[in-house]
Amino acid sequence: MSRHEPLQPAYNFSSAPEPVGLFQGTVDVGLGKKRFSGTADLWLKFLPSPRVIFHARVQGTPESEPLFAVAIQDDPFLSFNGQRIEGFRGRWRADVDTFELDWHPRSEPVALCDMQSKTSVAAILHLFNFPDFRDGQYQTTAAPAGRALLVLKAEGWRVSLQSLPNNATHEAWERIKDEGGCFLTHVAKLERKDGKLFSGDEACEQRLLLASFLSFTKGGRCETVCEVGLDAAGDKTWETFGSPRITNPPYSWFNPSKASQAELLFPLFVKRWQQSEEWRDCLRSAIYWYVQANTNGGALGIDAAIILAQAALERLAHHHLVVDKKMISPEGLDRLRASERLRLLFSNLNLPVGISAATPEIQKAALRFNWRDAPHAMTDIRNELVHPASKKRVVDCFFEAWKLSLWYLELSVLALCGYDDTYTSRLTAEYVNESAQVPWGARGSQF
Known part of the structure; x- marks a missing residue:
């Protein structure tokens, strides 16, 4: 692969968290039965939370002042550059x-x-708060000087992610850790591998796929924003405007010091994603619940996170066992206990089901409550959260049940995609950059 050209952001996001101007144009504002014309700026505002906003200024006459004050109580509308913006x-x-x-x-x-x-x-494409990765497959042969490079290739498309120049990605992450909020960390380029043209709609389809993949990779919501289409001369042909929807999860299966993991997974993920509309919906739903459950102490409590993670696992179990493999009928799966459904999924994916020393509190509780394996323990703890009828004292197991549910969820997605390389185990890794072989296949270990 030849050296990539250094990518530059299409907009200057360096002033964040102050508002960033994206676009200017003409505007018509309807107030009551009157219309007023003027100008508007499209801003990306970061505080109190990221969002795009049109700031409009229209002219009237001194007689308009009472109308301004009264008509704002009605439902106004806004048209920007001749296009009505619902909002x-x-x-x-x-x-x-x-x-x-x-x-x-x-x-x-x-x-x-x-x-x-x-x-x-x-x-x-622009990425905010994406992990500060390194060691991609093409780093030594194709990365521009001073940039980290991650290349995602599948089904005729290529997405090249680059860190920012002059150590700006590292500096952005220092601000994220110190201040919170969101900052631009990477710029990406989307293109067909054969260099052919693609429509804006096709780019939007790729954006949706990337949003699920990048969110699963990061372990929290992550999607590209403010995309800009370019022609062969480098001129803009289309633009979309959106705000970053970011979370800062504690960790995920992805090791940022081994970016090749994402590069290896991507074509496998895309193949499964494009296998059918049903698989696409299944993956999208499971990853949505996964990023919600991978909380770091925010609004979602660990009890709700346990419930969501296991809901995602049951969604995967139904689609894999009933819809895809046709191993069991829908009625047959429904007749099984929740633990049996998960046990069947894990066994089919060659995931270990035993309770190990990696979850010592669950291991101790298993002796009291006769939990036969990890699926039994997980679902019993979940049931106590939803239907605390037996009053079992399992609160000491909540944290481990959360970790265990997410561990199974990450590995289930990886296994369903056919991934067979390394990952970071949230059960045993002492550092985020510690990798182990996935626990299936000849080289895998139990945990």
């Missing part, structure tokens, strides 16, 4: 002949053009 108003201010308001789009990303009709040979 709702935020802050507003009225002077004698000037009216300003913030307009919040109802959904993101916002596209200000017909994405199907616009084509490009490449697209620039």
Whole structure:
């Protein structure tokens, strides 16, 4: 692979967490039965939480001031560069002949053009709070000087992720650790491997796939934002505008010091994702619940995280055992206990089911409650959270049950994709950059 050109962000995000201007245009605002014209700036605001906002300024006359004050109580609308933006108003201010308001789009990303009709040979993508990775497969042969490189290739597409120049990715992560919030950490380039054109709609499809893959890799919600399509001359052909939706999970299966793990998984993940619409929905749902459950003490408590993680496992079990392999009927699976459903899934994926020394509290409790294996322990603890009828004292097992459920969930997704390399075990790893072989196959160990 030849050396990659250094990528530059399409927008200057260096002023974050201060608002960043993305676009300017003309605007029409409807207030009651009147319409007013003016200008608007499209901003990416980071505080109190990331969101894109249109800040509009329209002109009236001194006679308009009472209308401004009264009509804002009605349902206003906003049209930007001739395109109506569905949304709702935020802050507003009225002077004698000037009216300003913030307009919040109802959904993101916002596209200000017909994405199907616009084509490009490449697209620039922006990533916030993505792990500071290194040691990709192409680092020594293809990375620009001073940049970390991760290349994701599958089904005729290539996504090249680069760190920022001048050690800016490391500095961004120092700010994230010290201040919280979100900062640009990587720039990516999407392109077809054969160099052919692709539409904006096709780029959006790849973005959805990447969002699930990157979220599973990071262990928390992570998606590209503010994508820009480029033609062969490097000019913009389309743009989408969205805000980063980020979380900072405690850890995941991915070792940032071994970026090749993501490069090896990606084509396997895409193959499974594209196998059918049902598999796509299954993976998307399981990963959504996974990132919600991989909490680091935020709004979601560890009890809710245990419930969500096991719901994701049961979703995978149903699709793999009933829909894909047809090993059992839907009615047959429903008749099984939850522990039996999980045991059947894990056994079919060659995952160990025994209770090991990696979960000492569960191991001690197993003697009191006659838990035969890990699926039995996990589901019994979950049942005590949902239906505490027997009043078993299992609170000391909550943390380990959470870790164990997520460990099984990560390994189940990896196994269902056919991945057979290394990962970070949240049960045994002492450091985030410690890797072990997956526990199936000839080289795998039990834990």
